[in-house]
Amino acid sequence: MTVRPGTIVTVIFIVAVGFAIGAWLAIRTRGPVEPAQRVTVATSVSASRPVRAPPPLRILTPAPTPTVVATATSIATAAPTAKAAAATPSAVSTVVPSAAPAAAVANPALQGSWQLDEANVQVGTISWVGDAVLGSGNTIVFNMHKQNVGGRTAMPCERQTGLHAAFSLGATDQTVPYREVNCEGAVSTGEVRVTGFSRNAASFSGRFSRNGVNLGTFNARKL
Numbered sequence: 001m002t003v004r005p006g007t008i009v010t011v012i013f014i015v016a017v018g019f020a021i022g023a024w025l026a027i028r029t030r031g032p033v034e035p036a037q038r039v040t041v042a043t044s045v046s047a048s049r050p051v052r053a054p055p056p057l058r059i060l061t062p063a064p065t066p067t068v069v070a071t072a073t074s075i076a077t078a079a080p081t082a083k084a085a086a087a088t089p090s091a092v093s094t095v096v097p098s099a100a101p102a103a104a105v106a107n108p109a110l111q112g113s114w115q116l117d118e119a120n121v122q123v124g125t126i127s128w129v130g131d132a133v134l135g136s137g138n139t140i141v142f143n144m145h146k147q148n149v150g151g152r153t154a155m156p157c158e159r160q161t162g163l164h165a166a167f168s169l170g171a172t173d174q175t176v177p178y179r180e181v182n183c184e185g186a187v188s189t190g191e192v193r194v195t196g197f198s199r200n201a202a203s204f205s206g207r208f209s210r211n212g213v214n215l216g217t218f219n220a221r222k223l
Contacts, residue, residue, distance in 0.1 A: 110202065111140075114132045115128070128145065131143055140166065141164075146158045177191060192208060205217070205220070
């Protein structure tokens, strides 16, 4: 028997309509669920399974890093130790006094003949010669007489004129008294200002004055 295509389509359509009608009738027969039933269902579910409260949140605070704490502790401990070491006498540098200048040493070689050339403001150049000896208290004492006066040889009376003064070898800048006695015994006094000894104290310079009035400058040297 031959089945026509139109017949197949018709059968499928009838079956689909039948299924649709059956589903509609089933829904109409069962009806909607009452509110009371919904509450009962919800209550029974709640009663059978107790609701648990969510666990409280934990706030995690990071613990301090051991390395940082140890480092801070070591620094705080080391600081007083360093200060204590600095205060220890062994850590303080010792200042050693430098050697005393040669001019401060009473050298026996300074004794003997000396010459003092004075540029006198009244008569011109005056050359004094004489001897020097070491005195007490690290001093050197001069006893001299005139040799030349104003470019000429000193006269006998002038040669008898003595000059006496004592200088400290420990000071390069000092003012000391002097005493001059002529051939007739007349005494004249004043001050000798020494402005500097050489390193070996074998020469020095300065000026003569009397009552604040400059009499002339001089240079002295060991012969």
